[in-house]
Structure formats: structure tokens, C-alpha cells
Amino acid sequence: MTTIHLSAAPRPLGRNDILVSPIAWGMWRLAGAVAGARASIDAALEAGITLFDTADIYGADQPAGFGSAELLFGDALAEAPDLRERMVIATKGGIRPGIPYNSSAAYLADALDASLTRMRVERVDLYQIHRRDLLTHPQEVAGALTRMVESGKVRAVGVSNYSPAEFEALQAFLDQPIVSTQPEFSALHSAPLFDGTLDQAMRLGVGVLAWSPLGGGRLAVGDHPAASALAAHGARHGVDAATAALAWVMAHPARIIPIVGSQAPARIRAVADAYTVGWTRAEWYAVLEAGLGARLP
Numbered sequence: 001m002t003t004i005h006l007s008a009a010p011r012p013l014g015r016n017d018i019l020v021s022p023i024a025w026g027m028w029r030l031a032g033a034v035a036g037a038r039a040s041i042d043a044a045l046e047a048g049i050t051l052f053d054t055a056d057i058y059g060a061d062q063p064a065g066f067g068s069a070e071l072l073f074g075d076a077l078a079e080a081p082d083l084r085e086r087m088v089i090a091t092k093g094g095i096r097p098g099i100p101y102n103s104s105a106a107y108l109a110d111a112l113d114a115s116l117t118r119m120r121v122e123r124v125d126l127y128q129i130h131r132r133d134l135l136t137h138p139q140e141v142a143g144a145l146t147r148m149v150e151s152g153k154v155r156a157v158g159v160s161n162y163s164p165a166e167f168e169a170l171q172a173f174l175d176q177p178i179v180s181t182q183p184e185f186s187a188l189h190s191a192p193l194f195d196g197t198l199d200q201a202m203r204l205g206v207g208v209l210a211w212s213p214l215g216g217g218r219l220a221v222g223d224h225p226a227a228s229a230l231a232a233h234g235a236r237h238g239v240d241a242a243t244a245a246l247a248w249v250m251a252h253p254a255r256i257i258p259i260v261g262s263q264a265p266a267r268i269r270a271v272a273d274a275y276t277v278g279w280t281r282a283e284w285y286a287v288l289e290a291g292l293g294a295r296l297p
Contacts, residue, residue: 003278004251008048011255013088014179014207016156018125020088022250023271024051024209026259030069031062036263037076043265045086047272053182053209053259055092055130056115066097067118074119090126090180090209091115092160094133103133105144112148128158128182132166142173149176158182158207164196180207185256187226187248187291188215198254210249213258219245226291233287237277243270247277248287 010019025044030037044052052073059068070091077084093111094103102108112127127148129141148154158180159167171178181201183192189212192198201208214220219227220242227241234244249258260271289295 001280001282003280004284005278006247006250006275008272008275010050012207013051013126013156014158015177015205016179018088018156018179020051020207020257021049022255022257023047023049023246023274024053024090024257024259025049025268026211026261027052027054027069027073028058028211029261029263030054030072031059031064031263032072034072034075034079037072038079039265040263040268041073041076041083043268044260045083047269049260049268049271050086051088051090051209051257053090054119055095055128056111056118057092057095057097057130060097067114070115070118074121078120084121088125089119089121090128090158091119091124092128092130092182094130101131101133101135103129103136103141103144105140105147108141108144109147112153116153123153123155125155126158126180127154127156128160128180129162129170131161132163138166138170139173141170145174146176156180158209160209160211164200167200177204178206180209182209182211182259184212185210185249186213186215186219187230187245187287188218188224190288190291193252193288198252198256202254208254208256210256210258212261213249214242214245214261224290225293226287229287229290233279233283234277239273239277240270242267243273244277246271246274248279248284250274251279251284 060066160182230244231241
């Protein structure tokens with residue numbers, strides 16, 4: 001019986017020469033003191049993670065407010081500037097509480113500069129439109145992204161929470177490729193398997209970054225059938241349900257990169273064990289069916 005095995009080797013981020021790890025670390029929960037942020041960053045690097053994902057809105061629900069995750073990340077980098085050379089930094093813009101979306105050219109230009117200032121870096125490797133702004137024509141968004149790259153402030157561009165049609169509309173006005181798409185994806189949110197997101201990514205050679213790969217934590221703990229299936233599969237490989245859930249996401253041929261959101265250093269280090277988890281087709285589909293709550297036809 002064929003078993004799907006995972007590789008820890010770095011791979012290009014879409015149609016680009018930027019090499020990234022098969023697992024990313026995300027900062028939507030990054031808050032607190034610099035020492036804690038530094039411990040999480042060090043743990044991610046120890047686990048072989050090189051792709052660090054943040055956004056200007058991360059931290060908006062914390063007392064420190066909008067931009068605080070980027071600011072804390074920047075404080076940690078300032079404490080150890082040599083870390084920057086070991087990272088591929090991705091950030092996002094376009095969501096603003098109370099608006100809620102703005103991808104106008106002027107707004108995005110200001111948002112990028114603000115992100116760079118908060119993180120104390122001169123360039124980000126990947127800049128992503130966080131969510132589609134329905135009131136901005138994709139041609140205007142494309143122009144803003146093109147100027148970011150031409151300015152040297154951004155190496156490559158991507159999108160987050162875009163449908164395949166929205167992706168195609170933006171790409172039509174860009175002379176450079178959109179190198180990544182970032183959907184929510186897990187055994188509890190498998191829509192990208194069926195709505196064309198992953199098929200489009202494979203057809204175009206686009207990198208897929210999956211947010212909430214643990215289903216908001218429900219796959220790590222809890223009694224959902226998918227969590228139980230992952231726990232049982234993980235136990236056969238000597239890992240916990242959370243690690244098995246990451247491996248399940250990574251087994252798809254789109255070579256999905258799950259974004260780990262934990263801020264606990266021990267938990268972050270443990271994600272490297274995901275590479276040891278193999279899947280037969282029957283095992284993988286059993287988790288999918290448990291997540292869907294229905295048998296596949």
C-alpha cells in the first residue's frame with residue numbers, strides 16, 4: 001500500500017526563487033514581552049521554520065492594539081538583528097477595524113511603510129492582500145503591488161482569503177506572478193479542496209499557506225470525530241493530534257504549508273515531528289470524512 005511521506009526540505013515559494021520551510025510560524029497571537037516573543041522565534045528556528053507570517057492587524061484585539069504584533073516582532077529583531085538573515089518574512093495589509101477593508105493604492109502604500117517601520121526592516125519577502133476590498137478595482141491593487149516590488153520594499157506578492165475568481169482577476173492586471181494564496185484549511189474546513197482554490201494553485205504553481213490548520217484548536221483537543229481520528233493516527237506515529245493535523249494538511253499534493261499559531265516554545269519545537277507522519281490514502285480520506293461528517297461518494 002502506497003504511503004505518502006513528507007519532506008522537511010525547503011522549497012520555492014510558488015514561482016519564485018524564495019526558499020521557505022514546509023511549515024510556517026504565524027503571529028496572530030503574538031503579544032506580551034520581548035523575551036516571550038524571542039523565545040517563540042528561537043523555537044521556530046530550532047524547528048527548522050524559516051517562514052514567519054504576520055499582518056498589520058495582528059494584535060488589534062489586544063490592549064496594545066493595531067500593529068502590535070509587528071511591533072513586538074520588530075522589537076525582538078532589534079534585540080538580535082542577525083536573525084533577519086535566517087527568515088523569510090511575510091506580512092499582510094488591507095484589513096482595518098471599522099472600515100473593514102481597504103486596498104486602495106494610497107492605503108496599501110502607507111500600510112506597507114508602516115509595517116516596515118514597526119518591524120524595523122527595509123524589505124519584506126512577501127506582501128499579501130489580507131482580504132479582498134470589494135470597492136477597489138483589481139487593476140488599482142495590481143498597480144500598488146507592482147510599485148511595492150519596483151521600490152525594493154517587497155520581494156514577492158500574494159493574497160489571503162481570495163477566491164479563485166478574485167485571484168484570477170488580480171493576476172490579469174499583474175506582470176509578475178502572485179506567488180502565494182492563504183486560505184483557511186484543515187480537516188474541519190476543507191472547502192479549498194472543492195472550491196477550486198487548491199486546483200488553481202497546483203495549475204499555476206502557486207504556494208499555499210494554510211491558516212488555522214488545527215481548526216481553531218479543535219483538532220488538537222476535543223471530541224470531534226476528526227480530532228479523534230487524528231489522535232489515533234498520531235499515536236501510531238508517536239505524535240499528538242495537533243502534529244498529526246499538520247501532517248494531514250501537508251500530505252496534499254499542493255504541498256500546503258500550514259501556519260502554526262502557537263506561542264509556546266515547546267509546542268513550536270514539536271511541529272518538526274510532523275515530518276515523521278506518513279499517510280495511506282485510506283487513512284487520509286478517513287480523516288477527511290470525519291471532518292465532513294459524511295462519507296465521500
